[in-house]
Amino acid sequence: MGKNAELLPGTLDLLILKSVSLGTLHGYGVLLRIQQLSQGALQVEQGSLYPALYRLEHQGLIDAEWGTSDNNRRARYYRLTTPGRKRLREEAAGWNRLAAAVAAVLNATPEEV
Amino acid sequence: MLARIRSFLRTLRHRPQFDRHMDDEMRFHLDARAADLVRSGLSPEEAPRRARVEFGAVERTRELCREARGQRWVDEVRQDLRHAARQVCRSPGLATIAILSLALGIGANTALFSFVDTVLLKPLPYREPDRVVTIRESIVQLRHQYPSFGANAAHFGEWVREVHAFEQLALLAALSRNLTGIDEPEPVHGLHVTPNFFALLGVPFQHGRGFLADEGEPGRNAVVVIAHSLWKRRFGGQPGAVGGSVQLDGVAHRIVGVLPESFRLPPGQDLTGNLPLVARLEVFKPMEVPRESNWVGNYNYGALARLRRGASLAQAQAEINQVQAAITKRLPVRFDVEATVHPLQAYVVREARRGLWLLLAAVGVVLLMVCVNLANLLVARAAARTHESAIHAALGASRSRMVRRALTESLFLAALGGLAGVLLAVWGVGLLVQVAPPTLPRLDEVRLDVSVLGFSLVLSLATGLLCGVLPAWHAGRSSLQASLASANARTTTGVSGLRVREWLVGAEVALSALLLVTAGLLTLSFVRLMGTDHGFNAERVVALDLFLSGQRFPKEEQRTALARRLLDHVEAVPGVQAAAVVNVVPLEGDSWVDVVTREGDTRPVTERPTVNYRFISAGAFRALGIPLRQGRALTEADRPRRVAVLSEGLARSLWPGESPIGKRFYRGNPDKEPFEVIGVATDARLVDLRKRPGGVVYAPYWYRTMPSSSLVVRTAMAPAAAMSAIRQAVRATDPQVPVSRERTLEEVVARSLSQPRFQTGLVFSFAVMALLLACLGIFGVVSYTVARRIPEFGVRMALGATARDLYGLVLRQGMRPVLAGLVVGVGAALVLGRFLQGLLHEVAPADPGAITAALAPLLLVATLACWAPARRAARINPVTALRVE
Numbered sequence: 001m002g003k004n005a006e007l008l009p010g011t012l013d014l015l016i017l018k019s020v021s022l023g024t025l026h027g028y029g030v031l032l033r034i035q036q037l038s039q040g041a042l043q044v045e046q047g048s049l050y051p052a053l054y055r056l057e058h059q060g061l062i063d064a065e066w067g068t069s070d071n072n073r074r075a076r077y078y079r080l081t082t083p084g085r086k087r088l089r090e091e092a093a094g095w096n097r098l099a100a101a102v103a104a105v106l107n108a109t110p111e112e113v
Numbered sequence: 114m115l116a117r118i119r120s121f122l123r124t125l126r127h128r129p130q131f132d133r134h135m136d137d138e139m140r141f142h143l144d145a146r147a148a149d150l151v152r153s154g155l156s157p158e159e160a161p162r163r164a165r166v167e168f169g170a171v172e173r174t175r176e177l178c179r180e181a182r183g184q185r186w187v188d189e190v191r192q193d194l195r196h197a198a199r200q201v202c203r204s205p206g207l208a209t210i211a212i213l214s215l216a217l218g219i220g221a222n223t224a225l226f227s228f229v230d231t232v233l234l235k236p237l238p239y240r241e242p243d244r245v246v247t248i249r250e251s252i253v254q255l256r257h258q259y260p261s262f263g264a265n266a267a268h269f270g271e272w273v274r275e276v277h278a279f280e281q282l283a284l285l286a287a288l289s290r291n292l293t294g295i296d297e298p299e300p301v302h303g304l305h306v307t308p309n310f311f312a313l314l315g316v317p318f319q320h321g322r323g324f325l326a327d328e329g330e331p332g333r334n335a336v337v338v339i340a341h342s343l344w345k346r347r348f349g350g351q352p353g354a355v356g357g358s359v360q361l362d363g364v365a366h367r368i369v370g371v372l373p374e375s376f377r378l379p380p381g382q383d384l385t386g387n388l389p390l391v392a393r394l395e396v397f398k399p400m401e402v403p404r405e406s407n408w409v410g411n412y413n414y415g416a417l418a419r420l421r422r423g424a425s426l427a428q429a430q431a432e433i434n435q436v437q438a439a440i441t442k443r444l445p446v447r448f449d450v451e452a453t454v455h456p457l458q459a460y461v462v463r464e465a466r467r468g469l470w471l472l473l474a475a476v477g478v479v480l481l482m483v484c485v486n487l488a489n490l491l492v493a494r495a496a497a498r499t500h501e502s503a504i505h506a507a508l509g510a511s512r513s514r515m516v517r518r519a520l521t522e523s524l525f526l527a528a529l530g531g532l533a534g535v536l537l538a539v540w541g542v543g544l545l546v547q548v549a550p551p552t553l554p555r556l557d558e559v560r561l562d563v564s565v566l567g568f569s570l571v572l573s574l575a576t577g578l579l580c581g582v583l584p585a586w587h588a589g590r591s592s593l594q595a596s597l598a599s600a601n602a603r604t605t606t607g608v609s610g611l612r613v614r615e616w617l618v619g620a621e622v623a624l625s626a627l628l629l630v631t632a633g634l635l636t637l638s639f640v641r642l643m644g645t646d647h648g649f650n651a652e653r654v655v656a657l658d659l660f661l662s663g664q665r666f667p668k669e670e671q672r673t674a675l676a677r678r679l680l681d682h683v684e685a686v687p688g689v690q691a692a693a694v695v696n697v698v699p700l701e702g703d704s705w706v707d708v709v710t711r712e713g714d715t716r717p718v719t720e721r722p723t724v725n726y727r728f729i730s731a732g733a734f735r736a737l738g739i740p741l742r743q744g745r746a747l748t749e750a751d752r753p754r755r756v757a758v759l760s761e762g763l764a765r766s767l768w769p770g771e772s773p774i775g776k777r778f779y780r781g782n783p784d785k786e787p788f789e790v791i792g793v794a795t796d797a798r799l800v801d802l803r804k805r806p807g808g809v810v811y812a813p814y815w816y817r818t819m820p821s822s823s824l825v826v827r828t829a830m831a832p833a834a835a836m837s838a839i840r841q842a843v844r845a846t847d848p849q850v851p852v853s854r855e856r857t858l859e860e861v862v863a864r865s866l867s868q869p870r871f872q873t874g875l876v877f878s879f880a881v882m883a884l885l886l887a888c889l890g891i892f893g894v895v896s897y898t899v900a901r902r903i904p905e906f907g908v909r910m911a912l913g914a915t916a917r918d919l920y921g922l923v924l925r926q927g928m929r930p931v932l933a934g935l936v937v938g939v940g941a942a943l944v945l946g947r948f949l950q951g952l953l954h955e956v957a958p959a960d961p962g963a964i965t966a967a968l969a970p971l972l973l974v975a976t977l978a979c980w981a982p983a984r985r986a987a988r989i990n991p992v993t994a995l996r997v998e
Contacts, residue, residue, distance in 0.1 A: 027138060028145040047169035050139065051177035058182050060116025066134075071148075075141045076134070083116070 012052050017088040020062055026075040027053055061087050121183045135178055193521035211487055215530025218483035219572055220537025225476050227542050227565040229469045231558050233462050238377055240315020245457045248416040253449040255723055262412035263386050266405035268440055269416055275436045278421055278429035283310040284402050285415035287388045289821055291662050291851055294360035298851045300660040302388060303396030313419050321355040321370030329401040338370040340395040362664030379461040380554060385415030409444055430454045446718045461554045467951055468872045475628060475879045482624050482886045484579045489617045489890055491584035493897055516585045523581025531573025550867030614894045619930035625887035626938025626971055632880035633967030638953040639873040648797025649699055650738025654858035655835050656698045656825045660851050663820050672818040680730055682842040688830040691735035696728045696819045699799045700865045711767045712777040712787060724763060724808035728817045736827045744774045744792030752815050758792040763808030802865055803954050832857045884974060892978040895927040899982040906986055907994025916987035923986045927979035
């Protein structure tokens with residue numbers, strides 16, 4: 001729908017983990033999926049995608065393997081590892097808590113004060 | 114964490130591959146994006162370009178990716194290493210000096226540490242060696258003269274019964290026998306031990322076994338365990354030797370075990386009395402704990418014990434103190450008998466310890482100076498390259514990066530120096546073992562081993578860091594603008610790094626002064642020691658050991674008669690001026706220690722003097738060159754009376770103010786026939802050159818001829834010829850009497866000085882090294898300063914300064930840090946002098962003569978080092994100077 005949301009630093013990792021959890025993807029695929037799932041609101045800066053992917057791989061949260069894409073090209077596919085799954089759960093829970101807290105503050109009416 | 118490390122290692126291994134893969138991946142991404150763009154309507158030519166623009170700076174992404182993998186760090190380190198190697202090639206002179214001085218510093222430290230590690234630190238080769246202890250007794254009232262003795266057998270019995278902190282105790286006694294039944298009888302030495310001795314130490318026998326519990330009993334004790342060296346020498350290393358027999362003084366003994374080659378015992382004289390100095394312990398015979406009735410005297414045994422698991426040294430000491438207190442109460446005389454439990458290792462190294470730590474400290478100081486010198490050089494170079502560093506910083510190098518680069522450079526140099534140092538150390542260890550005094554414990558075990566190499570590695574790293582931290586800090590702190598500007602400066606001291614370098618010079622001078630003063634004091638002490646009048650004349654005197662075994666000569670008279678016959682034959686040898694039999698050669702230990710009781714002396718035994726008794730024949734005073742003060746020496750005509758000659762100090766203390774001639778005294782308690790004094794000899798240092806001469810009673814050999822006696826012969830012949838002639842004379846008298854340990858008295862004196870000589874020699878060498886390093890450092894700084902200040906000097910000269918003025922200027926400024934360092938160094942030397950006290954002989958740690966003599970070369974060298982550049986300054990032509998950029 002409409003406005004682009006600004007990506008807070010650190011959330012990119014979370015989004016990548018989530019995208020990959022839904023199925024193995026290559027880098028470009030992750031980009032597309034995030035766009036798709038956020039219905040176009042989140043535009044990931046392409047320059048920061050791969051550093052983030054490599055960082056997550058270095059930390060052992062995602063695994064990479066070479067495979068073939070639909071148009072028969074070699075591409076590197078990422079999937080979530082068990083520690084990655086755990087981290088995703090934790091980060092998501094934290095994010096949701098934060099969002100709920102902020103929402104609660106924002107929804108306060110003058111009467112509740 | 115683990116995952117990160119794994120990933121990092123993977124990156125390291127497959128580096129070029131990963132770069133390629135990264136490129137492939139990104140290319141795929143760009144192609145996919147381009148394809149999507151085409152699908153959404155863009156032209157096939159426009160799409161790839163748009164995709165690339167969207168992606169952003171590819172190179173930057175690549176960098177970020179590498180960093181994310183931890184790869185950047187690796188890249189940077191490789192870069193730094195390459196840079197360091199390039200620097201080495203670019204200024205080979207500096208690099209050579211650096212690596213050589215590092216090699217010297219690290220090599221010397223490693224060699225000495227290897228030495229110290231084996232002699233002092235390495236645990237003894239027994240089972241759980243930290244629980245093996247030795248017990249020494251002492252009598253409080255006699256401590257000033259005889260600080261400790263071995264153990265008394267009766268007391269030992271009490272310890273076995275009452276001290277529960279010990280799991281096992283073993284008693285030891287000296288064993289000296291002739292190996293007979295072979296062509297050339299050979300004297301061998303070893304120990305009588307209680308049967309549990311080898312079990313207590315935990316010796317793993319490869320051939321045979323230790324002793325069984327009942328083998329100590331008489332009738333069962335004709336068994337021996339022999340050392341590996343004896344096994345090789347006499348039995349060809351045949352396993353069949355076990356169970357075979359060997360003759361000791363004509364009595365057959367069965368060999369039940371051979372000790373492993375790695376078995377080591379502390380030096381014999383540390384274990385028990387009555388063994389010749391530096392004797393190899395090769396034969397062990399079992400014995401029972403004797404039923405000793407004498408609770409007061411005879412401390413000739415050694416005692417070892419093993420602490421019970423869970424018991425501490427303090428507990429054992431407390432328990433033994435109680436036992437000793439009970440024993441003291443039971444004694445018929447007022448002697449307070451105490452016992453001290455020492456961990457065996459600590460006891461063995463007790464004398465070597467202080468000296469060796471001093472050496473390690475001294476060589477550490479040299480290494481420190483090498484580091485300081487190197488830091489000096491590197492700071493100078495960093496200062497000269499501020500321009501270059503400023504450009505680096507301008508191009509984006511972070512401060513930490515520059516610091517890392519400078520550190521890498523020093524670590525690289527240190528690594529190279531360390532490598533060269535290890536090689537030097539290998540050579541050095543061999544050299545040290547050769548020049549070391551043979552009395553150092555465990556000398557035969559010294560070698561370069563893994564722990565020492567590890568030490569060397571750590572040392573190199575530490576050195577690199579120490580040398581590098583200053584220039585690195587310096588590199589990081591250069592201010593951009595100032596450095597870019599200063600390249601053209603004509604001013605003087607805003608020169609970065611000069612102050613730092615002056616401080617470094619001051620530090621070097623201080624360290625050097627410290628070492629020099631130490632060396633000076635030690636040297637003076639050694640010179641005084643060598644010059645001490647020993648009281649006897651060691652020139653052209655030869656000594657040999659005889660062994661008149663108790664088996665063949667069970668009675669005193671037989672030994673004495675044999676000694677007489679030997680002397681007759683030896684005196685007939687041409688060239689012999691005097692020959693004598695003595696029980697102990699000078700400077701080879703205390704013997705025979707006993708009390709002197711003057712006739713009519715009613716003092717308790719604790720207050721009567723304890724002295725050395727020497728049993729000598731008539732020619733002893735002539736042979737040893739000890740002059741007589743009063744009366745006369747013994748002659749054969751005095752036989753068989755109990756006559757004696759006393760040392761003058763003893764005579765004075767027994768009969769002050771009177772002539773002692775004709776007076777009488779007893780050995781020990783006044784219950785036997787007394788001795789009559791017929792002469793007084795000058796005081797001689799017969800036991801330790803460093804101690805004041807103690808009392809000596811020279812008693813006749815017809816009173817006592819010990820089985821282990823020695824011949825001393827003053828001869829006009831060369832020593833080798835003399836020894837062979839004397840040996841033949843002995844053989845002619847009795848071919849069954851073995852002669853061993855032929856030596857000259859001068860060698861004996863030299864050996865007694867070998868430890869201080871070793872220490873002094875090494876510290877002196879280190880001090881010389883330090884002096885050279887300080888000289889280099891001072892010279893470097895002062896010439897650098899002069900070079901930088903040439904324009905200024907030009908200005909001064911143009912304004913009317915003379916050459917003399919410039920000389921003075923440079924000298925004053927150059928010597929300022931030197932003088933400061935000198936003061937600090939001397940101060941430190943005075944403060945630390947206390948630790949030297951134990952090593953100095955008749956020299957005070959604050960001896961002004963020694964200190965001045967030590968510092969004079971330093972001042973001289975420093976002045977010279979400043980003078981050369983000063984001369985250069987004075988010769989400046991103002992015109993050319995002002996033109997210099």
